[in-house]
Amino acid sequence: MKLHEVTRLAAATGPAVLAGSAVVAAEPPKVDPAELDKAFETLKTFDWGSDPKTLSAIEQAVVATQGDPAGSTALERRLVAALGSDISRAAKDYVCRMLRTMGTADSVPVLAAMLPNRDLSHMARYALERIPATEAGTALREALAKTDGALKVGLIQSLGARGDATATPALTGLLDDSDAATVIAAATALGAIGTLQAAKALTGAVAKAPGAAKSAVIDACFRCAERLLADGKRGDAVAVYKSFTGEDQPKHVRLAATRGLLRQ
Amino acid sequence: MINQSFRPTRRQFLAGTCAAAAAPYVIPSSALGDDDRPAASERIVMGGIGIGNQGRGDLGAFLGRSDVQYVAVCDVRKGVREAAKGRVDGRYQNSDCKAYNDFRELLGRDDIDAVHIATPDHWHAIILVDACRNNKDVYCQKPECLTLAEGPKMVAAARRYARVVSGGSQRVLEDYRDVVNKCWSGEIGPVKEINVDVGPLSQLCYLPAEPVPDGMDWEMWLGPAPWAPYNKARCDGNFSTRGGSWRSYLDYSGGGMTDWGAHHFGGATFAVDVRDLQPVEVVYHADNGRRWLTYRYPNGILIHHNQPNTGNLHVVGTPGETRPPKTVPSYAGQGGIHGDFIHCCKTREKPFRDIDRAINTMVLPLMGIVAYQLERSLKWDAAKQEFPGDAEANRFLDRARREPWVL
Numbered sequence: 001m002k003l004h005e006v007t008r009l010a011a012a013t014g015p016a017v018l019a020g021s022a023v024v025a026a027e028p029p030k031v032d033p034a035e036l037d038k039a040f041e042t043l044k045t046f047d048w049g050s051d052p053k054t055l056s057a058i059e060q061a062v063v064a065t066q067g068d069p070a071g072s073t074a075l076e077r078r079l080v081a082a083l084g085s086d087i088s089r090a091a092k093d094y095v096c097r098m099l100r101t102m103g104t105a106d107s108v109p110v111l112a113a114m115l116p117n118r119d120l121s122h123m124a125r126y127a128l129e130r131i132p133a134t135e136a137g138t139a140l141r142e143a144l145a146k147t148d149g150a151l152k153v154g155l156i157q158s159l160g161a162r163g164d165a166t167a168t169p170a171l172t173g174l175l176d177d178s179d180a181a182t183v184i185a186a187a188t189a190l191g192a193i194g195t196l197q198a199a200k201a202l203t204g205a206v207a208k209a210p211g212a213a214k215s216a217v218i219d220a221c222f223r224c225a226e227r228l229l230a231d232g233k234r235g236d237a238v239a240v241y242k243s244f245t246g247e248d249q250p251k252h253v254r255l256a257a258t259r260g261l262l263r264q
Numbered sequence: 265m266i267n268q269s270f271r272p273t274r275r276q277f278l279a280g281t282c283a284a285a286a287a288p289y290v291i292p293s294s295a296l297g298d299d300d301r302p303a304a305s306e307r308i309v310m311g312g313i314g315i316g317n318q319g320r321g322d323l324g325a326f327l328g329r330s331d332v333q334y335v336a337v338c339d340v341r342k343g344v345r346e347a348a349k350g351r352v353d354g355r356y357q358n359s360d361c362k363a364y365n366d367f368r369e370l371l372g373r374d375d376i377d378a379v380h381i382a383t384p385d386h387w388h389a390i391i392l393v394d395a396c397r398n399n400k401d402v403y404c405q406k407p408e409c410l411t412l413a414e415g416p417k418m419v420a421a422a423r424r425y426a427r428v429v430s431g432g433s434q435r436v437l438e439d440y441r442d443v444v445n446k447c448w449s450g451e452i453g454p455v456k457e458i459n460v461d462v463g464p465l466s467q468l469c470y471l472p473a474e475p476v477p478d479g480m481d482w483e484m485w486l487g488p489a490p491w492a493p494y495n496k497a498r499c500d501g502n503f504s505t506r507g508g509s510w511r512s513y514l515d516y517s518g519g520g521m522t523d524w525g526a527h528h529f530g531g532a533t534f535a536v537d538v539r540d541l542q543p544v545e546v547v548y549h550a551d552n553g554r555r556w557l558t559y560r561y562p563n564g565i566l567i568h569h570n571q572p573n574t575g576n577l578h579v580v581g582t583p584g585e586t587r588p589p590k591t592v593p594s595y596a597g598q599g600g601i602h603g604d605f606i607h608c609c610k611t612r613e614k615p616f617r618d619i620d621r622a623i624n625t626m627v628l629p630l631m632g633i634v635a636y637q638l639e640r641s642l643k644w645d646a647a648k649q650e651f652p653g654d655a656e657a658n659r660f661l662d663r664a665r666r667e668p669w670v671l
Contacts, residue, residue: 046470047470048470048471048472048473048492048493049470049471049472049473050470051470052467052468052469052470063637063638063639066638066640066656090470093490093492094468094470097468100659100663101637101656101659101660102656119491121667122490122491122664122666122667123490125664126490126663126664128664129662129663129664130659130662130663130664131659132655132659150667150668151667153667153668153670154664154665154666154667154668156670157664157665157667157669157670157671158664160670161413161662161664181668184670185668185670188670188671189670215397215398216397218397219397219421219424222424223420226420226424250399252399252425255425255426256424256425256426259424259426
């Protein structure tokens, strides 16, 4: 029986069968070890203008080693070794994309070393931001002190994307930064973290926020309030909304706060 | 950083007007309106961000309306924005249209009521959320978002500030009327499944460096996407999804899967009336070398992607059964999807292609891309917006944005 016939049958009999049939029927991906070796060799000279198809065996190996801890670890070691070697920016870009999908704590040291590098910082975060290991968050937090300007903004954004509540004190301190972009990033990250502690830090920062960052800080307050409401902390959410109902607030902010109060 | 010192605000403008009113002044009929043109106070004041290709078409649609006053254009290509400014100024026979390289300057103007966005997809979420925060209604071209994590943030921003936010697929309503009518009329009975044929997926791009043309702000074009050297084929706005355009490359687009997929999946979800739902799973099939998908909705309806031996928007009902007909929804106002948006800006109704429904559509191709990349089936938790208990798949929910851009 062909798979689509299985699927049609399953559709008539129920969802559990549908999913189960497809999972059983789909063939596991395979990778040729010789092709993989060749791709890693190609990576050494890969650069802008190279054909990414010459590296496709690596992508196939990433998929093929899902659920295969030994195979995945071996592949990760090769990628980490490549990233730590003298390959081009384009090749490092490619490796970071792979580590985003399968990197573990073992990848963190080599990625962390890239964070202060203006050319490599973003792609290091591209991987680190999506690696669930706590070591990835630690590396991002530790790098805050080693960077400034746009690179620091990037780190802040990644900590927010990870919902890293342990970064709250550091992010709170950055709400006082003289750089508006840093304040915007810190506020956005705290809004994503969405805890009561984050909400208090944000509401306390509204009045002193530079003009260019004001709407981002207010927006982050509302994001926190929405999260507090969703978590059943109605009183805390109401306190946030009420702080924006005064006549000194822009009309659309007052209306947003009023809608929040009506929603709770 | 953000330049806050560009144009007078609406309040400042009005204050200036009041001061001038002490002197004799002839108010032009264009400000008061006439039989064909609403008074200035009744017009929606608009700007456009990303105004080449599709944006040029949107600009034309809004510029042609008597109930719109178009005042600003923004594009990172000097030649494109100057041509657009010339077009707007020609329409109004003045030189009032302002041209911006940085969208934040346009969004900082509080005399602008609404914007349309037709940048490459990797910019949509950042600009749309910033627009809502700045009290603007938004018409955003499809595909509305590039990652699964962006969509809910866009919907939340629209709702938080009660903005009218419309997605940009006119084809959802206009291209599949036969299928939609067949389903909504009840003539094929309860609908069980429908197929969408669309592709391909976008690809990695390592095109070689070329000189950046004069007038092109390459850093701003890249924005939140990974850094890469300029190459014309990387950023060309043509409609190819098989190379030679930004629509072909995954840092900026999901390829045909999202580009035409926004239309086809949108049409399919409209036809089988699951516009307000998201699927609970996507099943990956590897069928004799051919890969295809089945999405299952909580009400049991199935949407297939590239199912073998069927056609695009081939729908399966329940033979022998009928179902009471339902009235097919349509645009409000006059002038297609653009008119629907303007009508809703005035009435504060939800547009036909409300952002929530547009994002529900985008979940399909974006989930599908993850399933194809991982080559396996996936469960989806619509409430939590994640693949439940699936750490590998959840890595694909979002991408780190290049500094200094945040969402």
